[in-house]
Amino acid sequence: MKLREAKRDLYRRLAAAQGYRSRAAFKLIQLDERYRIFREGDKVLDLGAAPGGWLQVASERVGLDGLVVGVDLKGIPRVAENVLTIRMDVFSSELVEAVTSYTNGKVDVILSDLSPNLSGIWELDHGRQIELTMRVISLMPHLLKPSGSAVLKIFDGEELPLVKSQLKKIFEKIDTTKPLASRGQSSELYLICKHYKPEQDLLSQT
């Protein structure tokens, strides 16, 4: 067995043993250990949430005083008392209203593990994943509290600098990282974005 397959297998077995729905759960656990993304009582929005591994991790971290809302094209079986899910395309014009009807306002953290169906044609997959990420960025003024955080999956490639430069305008700190549970897998990276500064704040400072 190649190293990459052995690692996938390890995280698959760990997920099954610990009751997580996906290996991806370990990526978020490792990111949270390093970057302290969640606080108890936070409201969290998870875009591209099925089958629900990240929802489980976020739910544990924010506790019963917090709330986690997951959105995906696919249905997600019930996760926990503090988790609500919406079956919807993130490009839907009804998304903001659907989310805020649950969150009653903006959230502390936006997570995106959005990934298109992979065609195997690199330029196409990279381009589609970037479109998903740009959609998440466009939702931030409507859904993310000032000083909030975001964790965004992104495929490495020629559009990455453009996305990062957009994010640098609206967050105080951006880190690019690859958690151990993701190493060797495709070219996915995670952007850790801290201290959201909505653009109107930037304008008022000039």
Ligand SMILES: C[S@@+](CC[C@H](N)C(=O)[O-])C[C@H]1O[C@@H](n2cnc3c(N)ncnc32)[C@H](O)[C@@H]1O
């Ligand atoms: C890698 S999976 C997410 C895994 C998840 N973080 C977990 O821990 O279980 C990516 C998800 O993005 C979803 N997705 C892709 N395009 C989408 C879209 N336009 N709207 C909503 N969800 C989408 C897919 O259906 C898929 O479930």
